[in-house]
Amino acid sequence: MKRKLRYGMVGGSLDAFIGGVHRKAIALEETAELVAGCFSTNSEKNLKCGEFYNLSGDRIYSDYREMAEGEKNREDKIDFVSIVTPNSTHFEISKAFLEADIHVMCEKPLCFTVEEAKELSELAKDRNLFFGVMYTYSGYPMVKLAKQLVEDGEIGHILNVNAEYLQDWLIDQVGEDENTDTNLSIWRTDPKVSGISNCVGDIGTHIENTVAYITGLHPKKVLASLDYYGKELDLNANIIVEYENGVHGVYSSSQVCVGHLNGLVVRVFGTKGSIEWVQEDPNYLKVVRKGEPEQIYHRGTAYVGGRAAELNHIPAGHPEGLVFAIANHYRSFMGAICKKLEGSSISNKDLDFPSVLDGVEGVKFIHAAVGSSKEGNIWREL
Ligand SMILES: NC(=O)c1ccc[n+]([C@@H]2O[C@H](COP(=O)([O-])OP(=O)(O)OC[C@H]3O[C@@H](n4cnc5c(N)ncnc54)[C@H](O)[C@@H]3O)[C@@H](O)[C@H]2O)c1
Numbered sequence: 164m165k166r167k168l169r170y171g172m173v174g175g176s177l178d179a180f181i182g183g184v185h186r187k188a189i190a191l192e193e194t195a196e197l198v199a200g201c202f203s204t205n206s207e208k209n210l211k212c213g214e215f216y217n218l219s220g221d222r223i224y225s226d227y228r229e230m231a232e233g234e235k236n237r238e239d240k241i242d243f244v245s246i247v248t249p250n251s252t253h254f255e256i257s258k259a260f261l262e263a264d265i266h267v268m269c270e271k272p273l274c275f276t277v278e279e280a281k282e283l284s285e286l287a288k289d290r291n292l293f294f295g296v297m298y299t300y301s302g303y304p305m306v307k308l309a310k311q312l313v314e315d316g317e318i319g320h321i322l323n324v325n326a327e328y329l330q331d332w333l334i335d336q337v338g339e340d341e342n343t344d345t346n347l348s349i350w351r352t353d354p355k356v357s358g359i360s361n362c363v364g365d366i367g368t369h370i371e372n373t374v375a376y377i378t379g380l381h382p383k384k385v386l387a388s389l390d391y392y393g394k395e396l397d398l399n400a401n402i403i404v405e406y407e408n409g410v411h412g413v414y415s416s417s418q419v420c421v422g423h424l425n426g427l428v429v430r431v432f433g434t435k436g437s438i439e440w441v442q443e444d445p446n447y448l449k450v451v452r453k454g455e456p457e458q459i460y461h462r463g464t465a466y467v468g469g470r471a472a473e474l475n476h477i478p479a480g481h482p483e484g485l486v487f488a489i490a491n492h493y494r495s496f497m498g499a500i501c502k503k504l505e506g507s508s509i510s511n512k513d514l515d516f517p518s519v520l521d522g523v524e525g526v527k528f529i530h531a532a533v534g535s536s537k538e539g540n541i542w543r544e545l
Pocket of ligand 1: 205250297
């Protein structure tokens, strides 16, 4: 491409969490520039953010609808929009930009209902637009290596999956020291903003997507036990899943596990070996072949090939983390947009980013888990 891509952002004011991470990740790639935004419903925060990024005044929009409409008719319209607002807004905002013929990268969970998720998926297909959903963790090179090892049969046939995502940031919401937290993230405990689930919707869904990426296995049905501790939404969840091939897995997610910050761990066990990836130590992958001592693969080394090797930003030994993983998804997403603009053919490799279809699976998983738990811990089909 002779020019940089132009992008806009909805959400992500300077005090927000993930919007700034998206901007830094896109900046790592050096192929796109931020030219438009509606960063907050608070006009002061919106303006402050737009001015911080030197946006021209007419492209700091006070409303996302105005932004989609305004951008749609410009000759230098944005090529894509990043949607980094709380869950309740994803459906309407995504729809508005798809209808303006603008490619979308939206945060997870995709939206509130399966019907909405399918509608977005159909709309993107009808309009021939790319629609990414930011399931961060499949962006890590060592997760890509895990996928490759599974595909190459290195651990044999999968027998079992055991994955957890443990945090403790909501521990003060339960027990003797209960207090009302006022931090920005607390909307996650409000069903009007978060949807039908807090814990499963926020982090359980990351387990589902990361496991599906590595193994190709999607849950067919789930048996879930969600813990609410007297709150409106779940704070802890234990879920048994059954995949299409009859194999089972266990997914535990929690926001009340004291001492755990962002503990996503995925373990896949096969007939010939096992793999384990730990998000808080993401540059390594543990692989054990039956009867052999464990091996630790390091990102960026000569013995790591394939997609894992293509997506290195800095040499081995220099840790890469969250911003790099998100940058990798943007590299693929933006690369696909460039190819489309140039009229080049697009391969499966070009589409190695989580899509709206992953978003649909995520919403189905959340609903099945909540339904299973509420109906007395029964098996629920997705
Ligand atoms: N992929 C990941 O690893 C990851 C990590 C964190 C958050 N998330 C997801 O990202 C989304 C945002 O989470 P967060 O923690 O950054 O939230 P946050 O509360 O920190 O930030 C949300 C931002 O959206 C703005 N906003 C809200 N409604 C808006 C609207 N209608 N128009 C414009 N701006 C609006 C707010 O002002 C704020 O700037 C959530 O869906 C969450 O699930 C994903």
